[in-house]
Amino acid sequence: MGELDFLYDTTEQTSTRFVSFIGPTMRRFDLALIQSGHFYGKTLVADLQNGQTAILAGDDLEQEGHLERLFSLSEEEAAELAEFLAEVLGPVNFTDL
Numbered sequence: 001m002g003e004l005d006f007l008y009d010t011t012e013q014t015s016t017r018f019v020s021f022i023g024p025t026m027r028r029f030d031l032a033l034i035q036s037g038h039f040y041g042k043t044l045v046a047d048l049q050n051g052q053t054a055i056l057a058g059d060d061l062e063q064e065g066h067l068e069r070l071f072s073l074s075e076e077e078a079a080e081l082a083e084f085l086a087e088v089l090g091p092v093n094f095t096d097l
Contacts, residue, residue: 016032017032025076025077029080030047043056043089
């Protein structure tokens with residue numbers, strides 16, 4: 001194996017919340033929400049059904065088409081996910097600047 005050039009290699013405590021819900025479109029969401037200082041206040045959102053993940057904060061929800069692209073959702077399904085995430089995502093927090 002060749003020489004590895006690590007950009008970082010850290011271990012830290014995280015907080016993980018598992019959530020499952022069904023919205024009006026009848027799309028089931030099974031999510032893992034992982035919070036860590038590593039993401040500057042953003043949350044790692046993992047869709048456990050399709051294996052897609054994204055690092056998100058509240059302001060990311062305002063970008064048109066963003067959730068649709070990240071999680072392969074229809075516009076209506078993305079609106080349901082955004083409604084939930086708006087309640088749990090916080091702002092970005094750059095603490096090491």
